[in-house]
Amino acid sequence: MAKIAAIFQLLDKKVTVSSHRLELLSPARDAAIAREAILHGADAVYIGGPGFGARHNASNSLKDIAELVPFAHRYGAKIFVTLNTILHDDELEPAQRLITDLYQTGVDALIVQDMGILELDIPPIELHASTQCDIRTVEKAKFLSDVGFTQIVLARELNLEQIRAIHQATDATIEFFIHGALCVAYSGQCYISHAQTGRSANRGDCSQACRLPYTLKDDQGRVVSYEKHLLSMKDNDQTANLGALIDAGVRSFKIEGRYKDMSYVKNITAHYRQMLDAIIEERGDLARASSGRTEHFFVPSTEKTFHRGSTDYFVNARKGDIGAFDSPKFIGLPVGEVLKVAKDHLDVAVTEPLANGDGLNVMIKREVVGFRANTVEKTGENQYRVWPNEMPADLHKIRPHHPLNRNLDHNWQQALTKTSSERRVAVDIELGGWQEQLILTLTSEEGVSITHTLDGQFRRSQ
Structure with a gap:
C-alpha cells in the first residue's frame, strides 16, 4: 500500500498556465478556506504568509502553507503567496529569509509589489505582479514581463481593448479581477488611509476610508449630498464578460476577497467554475489549468453572499452607475x-x-x-x-x-x-504481468503515467 501511495504522489504535478488553459484564481484567508476553494474548483489559490502581505489580518504560518501545498498539487492546483507590501529597508533581510522559507515549502509563486525584491538574493521562484503595481499601460506591463514577472494582474479600470493591447505586447500571463470589491482609486496609488490615519494601504493596513459617509458641498457651502457613501463602489461582477475577456487574452481569472468567509469563497468559486467549464465545453480550443472534475451540492448564486450591488465596471465602456452610495453594507x-x-x-x-x-x-x-x-x-x-x-x-x-x-x-x-463539493481526478489503472512479475500502470486524465513492477511468484485468484 505504501508503494501505491507513493505512485499517487508521483502523479501529483504542477500545471503551468499555457495559452489555451484558463486559471480560476480564488482567495483564501486561511488554509481551511484554501482547501475548500480547491475542492470547489479553483485552479490556484492566493493566500497570505507570515508577513508582508497586503491584508494585515490574513496571515498564515509556514507550517499551514507547507501542509496546503501537497493538497493543492494533488489536483494540479497552485498556491500563490502574497508578499505584496512596500518594504522598509530593515525588512529586506527578513523578507529574503521568508522567501527562501516559502520556496522550500513548494509554493508555486509569490505575488509582489516592491521592485526591491528583484535585487534580493532569492531562490528561483516565480514572481507575479500584484494589483498594487497599478498595471494600466503597455509600457509598464512590458517592463514587468521583461524583468522576469511571469504573471501580471491588470488594473480593474481597463477595458477590453486595453487588455488586448497589453496581452499582445507581453509574454506574461494576463490576470484580471472578475469578482469582488472595487477600490475608488487605482490600487497601489491610494494614500487617503495613510493621510487620515497613518495606516498605509500599501503596507496592508487600509482604513477603508472609501466606505465612510461624506457630505458634499458646492463652492457656496450649500449641501449637495448629505452623509452619503460617495466613495463607495459597487462590487465587480464579470460573469457576462468571461468570453470577451478570454478573447482579449486573459488567462487567469481572479476573485477578490482574502477577508471573505468560507461561504463566500465556496459560492463564488463554484459559480465561476461552472461558468468557465461551460465555456471550455463549448469551445474546443480551451482547457482548465488544473486536473479533476468538480461536483457541487448546492446551486451557486452571486446574489446570496456579500456584495454591494454589482457592476462590470469599465470592461465594455465607462458607466455612471458604479457607486454604492446609500450603504456599503450587504442589503441582499x-x-x-x-x-x-x-x-x-x-x-x-x-x-x-x-x-x-x-x-x-x-x-x-x-x-x-x-x-x-x-x-x-x-x-x-x-x-x-x-x-x-x-x-x-x-x-x-x-x-x-x-x-x-x-x-x-x-x-x-x-x-x-456541510460538504458542498467534491473534486476527483480520474486515474486509469492497468495491472499486467502475473507469474514472476506484476506490472501496475497508473495514468491520470491528463496522460501522466507511472509504472511500478513487483517481482515474485504470483498466481491468478481462483
Whole structure:
C-alpha cells in the first residue's frame, strides 16, 4: 500500500498556465478556506504568509502553507503567496529569509509589489505582479514581463481593448479581477488611509476610508449630498464578460476577497467554475489549468453572499452607475414588503418563502435596520408573521410598505456549512504481468503515467 501511495504522489504535478488553459484564481484567508476553494474548483489559490502581505489580518504560518501545498498539487492546483507590501529597508533581510522559507515549502509563486525584491538574493521562484503595481499601460506591463514577472494582474479600470493591447505586447500571463470589491482609486496609488490615519494601504493596513459617509458641498457651502457613501463602489461582477475577456487574452481569472468567509469563497468559486467549464465545453480550443472534475451540492448564486450591488465596471465602456452610495453594507435581495409592525413581530408580504434563521432588513433613508428571523409563520398566501430573535432598536422607524430585503438565506446557507463539493481526478489503472512479475500502470486524465513492477511468484485468484 505504501508503494501505491507513493505512485499517487508521483502523479501529483504542477500545471503551468499555457495559452489555451484558463486559471480560476480564488482567495483564501486561511488554509481551511484554501482547501475548500480547491475542492470547489479553483485552479490556484492566493493566500497570505507570515508577513508582508497586503491584508494585515490574513496571515498564515509556514507550517499551514507547507501542509496546503501537497493538497493543492494533488489536483494540479497552485498556491500563490502574497508578499505584496512596500518594504522598509530593515525588512529586506527578513523578507529574503521568508522567501527562501516559502520556496522550500513548494509554493508555486509569490505575488509582489516592491521592485526591491528583484535585487534580493532569492531562490528561483516565480514572481507575479500584484494589483498594487497599478498595471494600466503597455509600457509598464512590458517592463514587468521583461524583468522576469511571469504573471501580471491588470488594473480593474481597463477595458477590453486595453487588455488586448497589453496581452499582445507581453509574454506574461494576463490576470484580471472578475469578482469582488472595487477600490475608488487605482490600487497601489491610494494614500487617503495613510493621510487620515497613518495606516498605509500599501503596507496592508487600509482604513477603508472609501466606505465612510461624506457630505458634499458646492463652492457656496450649500449641501449637495448629505452623509452619503460617495466613495463607495459597487462590487465587480464579470460573469457576462468571461468570453470577451478570454478573447482579449486573459488567462487567469481572479476573485477578490482574502477577508471573505468560507461561504463566500465556496459560492463564488463554484459559480465561476461552472461558468468557465461551460465555456471550455463549448469551445474546443480551451482547457482548465488544473486536473479533476468538480461536483457541487448546492446551486451557486452571486446574489446570496456579500456584495454591494454589482457592476462590470469599465470592461465594455465607462458607466455612471458604479457607486454604492446609500450603504456599503450587504442589503441582499428584495423579497417583499412590510405590512404591519407590532411590539414583538412584523407581518410581511413576500415573493419568496421565508425560513427560521433568515436575515432580513429594511433600508430607511441611509440606514439599514436589520434582524434575524427567530421564527416565521405562514399566515396566508405569500404572507408571513416574523418574530425577530432580537428586536432592532430602530424598529419604530419601520413602516408599512417599506421594502423588505433578505441578506441571509438560512436554508441555502446551511448547505454551505456541510460538504458542498467534491473534486476527483480520474486515474486509469492497468495491472499486467502475473507469474514472476506484476506490472501496475497508473495514468491520470491528463496522460501522466507511472509504472511500478513487483517481482515474485504470483498466481491468478481462483
